Amino acid sequence: MNRLLTILTTLLVAVTAMATEKTVTVSVTNTYSKERKAVPVVVVLDGTTTSALVTLDGKEVPCQLDDLNDDGLYEELSFVTDMKKKEKQTFNVVLSDEGTPREYPAVCYGAIAIRDRAAKNQKHMPINSVTFPKTSNPYQYIFPHGAVMENDMVGFRAYCDHRQSIDYYGHQQLKADIAETAFYPSAEQKAAGAGDDVLWTGSTFGCGTMHAWDAKKGWTVMYENVRNTTMEVVSAGAVRTVLRITNRAWQPFETFKPVDVITTYTLYAGHRDVEVDVKFSHAVKGLPLAAGTVDIADPKGSEEHSDCKGLRACWGTAWGGNNPKVYGVHTVGLAVNVPEEYYKSETRFSDMEKEKIGTPDGKGKLVLPTQAYVNIIGTETDHLNYWFAATCDLESFGFKDSKAWFDYLDNWKKELASPAEITYN
Secondary structure, three states: HHHHHHHHHHHHHHHHHHOOEEEEEEEEEEEOOOOOOEEEEEEEEOOOOOEEEEEEEOEEEEEEEEEEOOOOOOOOEEEEEEOOOOOOOEEEEEOOOOOOOOOOOOOOOOEEEEOOOOOOOOOOEOOEEEEEEEOOOOOHEEEEEEEEEEEOEEEEEOOOOOOOOOOEOOOOOOEEEEEEEEHHHHHHHHHHOOOEOOOOOOOOOOEEEEEEEEOOEEEOOOOOOOEEEEEEEEEEEEEEEEEEEEEEEEEEOOOOOEEEEEEEEEEEOOOEEEEEEEEOOOOOOOEEEEEEEOOOOOOOOEEEEEOOOOOEEEEEEEOOOOOOOOEEEEEEEEEOOOOOOEEEEEEEEOOOOOOHOOOOOOOOOOOOOOEEEEEEEOOOOOOOEEEEEEEEEEOOOOOOOHHHHHHHHHHHHHHOOOOEEEEOO
């Protein structure tokens, strides 16, 4: 009897120790009348999953498990898929509470580091996040001046000073290469097909940052008045890069109650657009906000495109920076798209007459303006979202002229308004 009890107990322990698997059927329907590339699919998890396998018609699909709040548990599973018009796809997802995430080629990249200025061959120390008070300006201490996000098509960095502007890194090839170039490619790397920093952001949004808007001054209000700011690389891998910027106790106007602002940037593989999700610690009804792009700093001005309903874009040719010995001349296209529920109006600002733009300052630097296209936005709740996108003349896979870029953006807005339908049991 004791021997039988021992055998039963041993079997019970063995069964208990076995991995638990859940099979989830994920249905994705393309509601749009055209084919779509790299449609993002996200499955919310219950916190028990440590490994996942995604298949479509028996073929394995690269996926990514993300721990979004740094608690050691995975909250989301993501993957991307190409779809024909009106197509429906059914994925088989096996979730296990044993093992580690499967490894796939890292299409997406995210990084932030502490700058090492002492080393002859600089070796910057990678970190996951950094927090600094409003009395500190870490711009010269963080490498490369802020957190980086990149996929196989585009690269961006969020400056770590009060601007938090989004700078743009253009690609020659469909390949993430900032890990090698660190946003500053050598001549040899450029010749070998590496990308480059192609945008002069100035004191503006760059490509898609959100600020407050001072209507009386006709100017943006950035993140000078905060308790502290945290920049963090949340996740990066085969499917997406996620960056988060948290501004504590932001008070853009004396009459407005301080509010925490958590901005999450998500860049998927195969996308040139970034999804921006903004969460406030309390409702911000009545707070004027703005999201826009820099107006390319060329004396002739950039070509503008707008539907006056939230899509704002430009196309222009100019120096990528104010030092012509370092930066070249590039044609760049930028865009933001704000859902109509948050859109209020649009405007433009500039601090310089066109005649002075691009003239030398006597020190070998170019005089470049602070000017931007602005979407004035707002929300009555504690949340809003929008997107931004970019292209440039480096791309072997890009757009030949402004018409092609603007046509793409018009279609982009329609796609965003018709997201794929995703259901799972």
